[in-house]
Amino acid sequence: MKPAKIVRAFYNDDDVLLSAVKTIKENKYHIEEVYTPFHVHGLEKVLGLEPTRIAIASFIYGCIGFAVSILMMNYIMIADWPQDIGGKPSFSYIENMPSFVPIMFELTVFFAAHLMVITFYLRSKMWPFKTAENPDPRTTDDHFLIEISVSEVTGKLKKILKDSGAVEINIIDSKEH
Amino acid sequence: MGSHYEAPIRKPLVIGEKSYHDISVDIARPIEGRANKQWWIVFSIALAMFLWGAGCIIYTISTGIGVWGLNKTVGWAWDITNFVWWIGIGHAGTLISAVLLLFRQKWRMGINRSAEAMTIFSVMQAGLFPVIHMGRPWLGYWMVPIPNAFGSLWVNFNSPLLWDVFAISTYLSVSLVFWWTGLLPDFAMIRDRAVKPFQKKIYSILSFGWTGRAKDWQRFEEVSLVLAGLATPLVLSVHTIVSYDFATSVIPGWHTTIFPPYFVAGAIFSGFAMVQTLLIVMRKVCNFQEYITVQHIELMNIVIMITGSIVGVAYMTELFIAWYSGVEYEQYAFLNRATGPYAFAYWTMMTCNVFSPQLMWFKRLRTSIMFSFFISIVVNIGMWFERFVIIVTSLHRDYLPSSWTMFSPTFVDISIFMGTIGFFFVLFLLYARTFPVIAQAEIKTILKTSGGKYKRLRDSGKSLTGTGADKRTSVINKLNK
Numbered sequence: 297m298k299p300a301k302i303v304r305a306f307y308n309d310d311d312v313l314l315s316a317v318k319t320i321k322e323n324k325y326h327i328e329e330v331y332t333p334f335h336v337h338g339l340e341k342v343l344g345l346e347p348t349r350i351a352i353a354s355f356i357y358g359c360i361g362f363a364v365s366i367l368m369m370n371y372i373m374i375a376d377w378p379q380d381i382g383g384k385p386s387f388s389y390i391e392n393m394p395s396f397v398p399i400m401f402e403l404t405v406f407f408a409a410h411l412m413v414i415t416f417y418l419r420s421k422m423w424p425f426k427t428a429e430n431p432d433p434r435t436t437d438d439h440f441l442i443e444i445s446v447s448e449v450t451g452k453l454k455k456i457l458k459d460s461g462a463v464e465i466n467i468i469d470s471k472e473h
Numbered sequence: 474m475g476s477h478y479e480a481p482i483r484k485p486l487v488i489g490e491k492s493y494h495d496i497s498v499d500i501a502r503p504i505e506g507r508a509n510k511q512w513w514i515v516f517s518i519a520l521a522m523f524l525w526g527a528g529c530i531i532y533t534i535s536t537g538i539g540v541w542g543l544n545k546t547v548g549w550a551w552d553i554t555n556f557v558w559w560i561g562i563g564h565a566g567t568l569i570s571a572v573l574l575l576f577r578q579k580w581r582m583g584i585n586r587s588a589e590a591m592t593i594f595s596v597m598q599a600g601l602f603p604v605i606h607m608g609r610p611w612l613g614y615w616m617v618p619i620p621n622a623f624g625s626l627w628v629n630f631n632s633p634l635l636w637d638v639f640a641i642s643t644y645l646s647v648s649l650v651f652w653w654t655g656l657l658p659d660f661a662m663i664r665d666r667a668v669k670p671f672q673k674k675i676y677s678i679l680s681f682g683w684t685g686r687a688k689d690w691q692r693f694e695e696v697s698l699v700l701a702g703l704a705t706p707l708v709l710s711v712h713t714i715v716s717y718d719f720a721t722s723v724i725p726g727w728h729t730t731i732f733p734p735y736f737v738a739g740a741i742f743s744g745f746a747m748v749q750t751l752l753i754v755m756r757k758v759c760n761f762q763e764y765i766t767v768q769h770i771e772l773m774n775i776v777i778m779i780t781g782s783i784v785g786v787a788y789m790t791e792l793f794i795a796w797y798s799g800v801e802y803e804q805y806a807f808l809n810r811a812t813g814p815y816a817f818a819y820w821t822m823m824t825c826n827v828f829s830p831q832l833m834w835f836k837r838l839r840t841s842i843m844f845s846f847f848i849s850i851v852v853n854i855g856m857w858f859e860r861f862v863i864i865v866t867s868l869h870r871d872y873l874p875s876s877w878t879m880f881s882p883t884f885v886d887i888s889i890f891m892g893t894i895g896f897f898f899v900l901f902l903l904y905a906r907t908f909p910v911i912a913q914a915e916i917k918t919i920l921k922t923s924g925g926k927y928k929r930l931r932d933s934g935k936s937l938t939g940t941g942a943d944k945r946t947s948v949i950n951k952l953n954k
Contacts, residue, residue: 348695409651
């Protein structure tokens with residue numbers, strides 16, 4: 297059955313938030329999302345989020361950049377238009393490599409950094425003219441929001457949230473969401 | 474919470490009774506308020522300088538490089554001096570945000586945003602000079618590795634000048650992306666506070682729809698860390714490659730292997746001095762004394778002192794190696810620097826860069842705001858002269874004594890340099906009015922560890938749990954219920 301209600305519990309302290317997340321999880325409620333104004337250390341651990349693989353992606357992008365730089369300079373300097381400057385002929389990539397190292401490095405960094413950031417923006421759905429999806433403007437100031445989806449709101453859930461230190465609880469239909 | 478522990482001996486990085494909400498309010502204040510008279514005065518002066526400089530650039534391009542003071546012997550002078558000076562200044566931003574992030578230096582959070590802004594703006598100024606010096610800037614795309622329309626000629630990947638093109642464009646674009654990614658949560662904070670629809674619209678576009686989900690923050694932290702790891706060798710590579718422009722040539726005084734580390738240290742030295750100049754003014758004007766504290770200034774002074782000492786050692790090494798090499802040309806180049814017609818530039822450089830930072834050994838001096846400001850200006854003058862000394866004194870004594878000459882700048886040389894200073898300040902002043910100039914989301918993460926209020930609470934044995942609440946926002950809660 298599709299959850300019919302979304303409960304939004306607001307907190308105004310990061311330590312309270314962490315213990316609240318623990319309590320809610322212990323009581324087997326499903327936390328849909330947590331919105332915070334800053335990075336709360338340890339939150340992804342108590343939420344049980346998988347580690348992000350974006351650093352691995354960046355490493356792969358860096359390898360691509362490294363390969364692109366070698367292919368590009370090999371084609372331009374060795375294959376397409378070899379020159380003999382001052383008795384130093386450019387007929388072999390490996391022998392001429394020392395002067396190609398700076399650009400091999402720069403392009404590795406260029407690819408690794410930019411493609412990683414683009415990946416981050418797309419995976420987290422961020423681009424110019426994108427409308428923000430945080431349900432309450434206070435979550436970028438000093439409030440922390442836990443979103444829980446349930447089929448019906450029980451008094452037990454309300455009590456758990458209240459005891460965990462929530463300062464405000466809003467209930468909405470998930471259709472509105 | 475144990476995770477918020479910090480040794481009591483460490484001084485607070487955010488002083489006063491700041492709560493999370495206070496940080497939002499304080500950082501948003503300069504953006505939400507109106508510019509005062511002083512801002513308009515300084516902005517007008519900067520804009521006038523910029524426009525005058527722009528006019529001189531147009532004059533240079535339409536008439537030719539002959540309007541500068543260059544001659545057959547001294548073919549590089551103020552243009553490249555200014556270029557290296559601006560690039561050097563542009564090193565502190567990434568150093569603060571990347572290297573200090575890797576070293577987990579929390580004090581960087583008060584200053585990294587403005588330092589990065591300064592980096593981007595100064596690299597933009599630096600980039601102008603090679604473009605103008607081309608004489609025909611509309612052919613600038615010839616530096617890009619694309620097949621040439623006039624035959625199958627390519628750019629030369631053996632040339633340090635081309636390495637520079639790649640290094641600087643990578644540096645500028647990566648710094649920009651690093652800066653902007655860090656800005657997203659702060660733009661989102663401004664967006665969510667904005668009352669006027671126009672402001673809200675602008676800041677929603679700028680914030681790219683930042684939402685602040687737990688997963689976003691997890692990725693944000695990882696991206697910041699990886700970017701810092703990438704930017705650290707990058708920032709070192711940029712000035713290394715700039716130094717190759719000189720070090721790979723066979724001009725006495727340029728052809729030295731010490732150049733890369735020497736240039737990088739000098740760049741950090743001048744960059745920190747410029748950060749110091751800007752932030753000492755900004756903390757006062759924007760009322761950020763509680764976020765950019767005397768401790769921040771002191772730590773920056775220590776970096777200035779250390780890098781200044783490295784630069785001093787490099788100067789001495791150069792002299793020693795010139796003597797030790799036994800090469801007459803090399804020996805003459807250095808003797809001529811210290812005693813020749815440009816001795817004034819050499820001794821200005823020595824005084825400003827080697828002597829003045831040593832005063833920072835005195836705690837009284839390095840914690841004095843006025844003195845720090847003064848030294849930061851002195852250091853930047855010194856670092857400009859360093860580049861002038863390296864470039865002009867090495868060139869003006871050619872191998873043929875009949876070619877020996879002097880360089881004197883024309884009004885166009887001077888105006889273009891002044892113009893870039895104006896342009897830099899135009900950008901920085903606009904930034905200070907429209908951007909969150911302190912990384913507020915990052916400051917909030919260290920508030921419970923390093924905030925004055927929380928340090929006191931912890932030291933008196935109280936728990937920090939639940940202390941994030943702010944009276945003002947809690948009142949709103951009750952009204953909404």
